[in-house]
Amino acid sequence: DAGVIQSPRHEVTEMGQEVTLRCKPISGHDYLFWYRQTMMRGLELLIYFNNNVPIDDSGMPEDRFSAKMPNASFSTLKIQPSEPRDSAVYFCASSPTSGSGNEQFFGPGTRLTVL
Amino acid sequence: GEDVEQSLFLSVREGDSSVINCTYTDSSSTYLYWYKQEPGAGLQLLTYIFSNMDMKQDQRLTVLLNKKDKHLSLRIADTQTGDSAIYFCAEMWSGNTPLVFGKGTRLSVIA
Numbered sequence: 001d002a003g004v005i006q007s008p009r010h011e012v013t014e015m016g017q018e019v020t021l022r023c024k025p026i027s028g029h030d031y032l033f034w035y036r037q038t039m040m041r042g043l044e045l046l047i048y049f050n051n052n053v054p055i056d057d058s059g060m061p062e063d064r065f066s067a068k069m070p071n072a073s074f075s076t077l078k079i080q081p082s083e084p085r086d087s088a089v090y091f092c093a094s095s096p097t098s099g100s101g102n103e104q105f106f107g108p109g110t111r112l113t114v115l
Numbered sequence: 116g117e118d119v120e121q122s123l124f125l126s127v128r129e130g131d132s133s134v135i136n137c138t139y140t141d142s143s144s145t146y147l148y149w150y151k152q153e154p155g156a157g158l159q160l161l162t163y164i165f166s167n168m169d170m171k172q173d174q175r176l177t178v179l180l181n182k183k184d185k186h187l188s189l190r191i192a193d194t195q196t197g198d199s200a201i202y203f204c205a206e207m208w209s210g211n212t213p214l215v216f217g218k219g220t221r222l223s224v225i226a
Contacts, residue, residue, distance in 0.1 A: 031211050043158075043203065043216040056213070091157060095211060101165070102146055102210050106158040 004107035006092050012113045018080040021110045024073055025094030033093040033104060034067055034077050043091070049075065061086075082114045119217035121204055126223045133191040135220045137204030142185050144206040148214065149178065149189045152201045161189070161202075191222075199224045 005024040013019055025032045034046040047057040052069045060067070064083070069075040079086055089111050093104040120138045127133045139147060145166055150158040164171045164178045164187070171178045177190040191198055201221050205214040 033213055035214075042218045043214075045213040048213055050211070059213075093158075097211065101148075101163040102207060103148075103160050103163065104214060105160070106150075108157040 004092055004094055004105055006090075006107035006110050008110060009108060010111045010113075012115065013082055014115050015083055016081045017114075018078065019082045019086075019112060019114075021077040021090050021092075021112070023075045023077070023092030023107060025075070025092070026096075026105055027073065028096060029094035029105075030072075030097045031095045031104075032069060032075050033095075034075070035091045035093065035106075037089040037091060037109070038087075046077070046090075079112075082112075084114045087112055087114050119204055119206060119215055121202075121217040121220045123218065124221050124223070126225060127194050129194060129196060129224055129226050131194055133189075133194045133198070133222055133224075135189045135191075135202050135204075135222065137187040137189075137217055139185050139187060139204065139206040139217075140215065141206060141208055142182055143208070145209050146207040147178075147180060147187050148203075148205040148207070149176075149187075150203040150205060150216075152203065152219070154200075158203065194222075194224050196224045196226055198222060 007022045033048040037043045045059040047067045049069045067077045089109045091109045093106045095104045148163040149161045151161050175192045179188045201219040203219045204217040
């Protein structure tokens, strides 16, 4: 398997623009997580899905952030409008329902810079 | 405490053992994990331990768990320059729930 795939790997945009981050989980995994990594706050959960249904979005910073999972093999995280404080690395992770250690497998991340 | 806590930096000489410590938040956490992050890269799962265990060994890695003190440690034997990275401790409060991460420990290995 190719692992969790994220695109783009790097995104530079200007304040006010819409940004869409994409994730393809590992085939057969039922859980998908979006995390954000910043120097100040470390790694934090934004939202997670089970069987394409959002379970907990309490980590989404504000209404400018939205996430969807239209099918089992694709998820998007959208920021509209983007702000400089959204600059961070955004990770997607997936896990199977029944794994020996409930391991979450992470993608390579999308480094977002908002100017 | 409410945060998963780790010391920020550790420096060791090549060939020595490294011990990275972590204090987690919930004594009933189901699983505890160690992830490694190299510069510009994602998180690589190194190992995990189930809450009913107190030790797990995997080649050069040894994980010790003290549930009473909510303390987790990762020992890397014969540390190599390729082990230089940031190491994250994470807990999972119950199955298939989000991970709660520490801020990471930056390990520097001196040749």
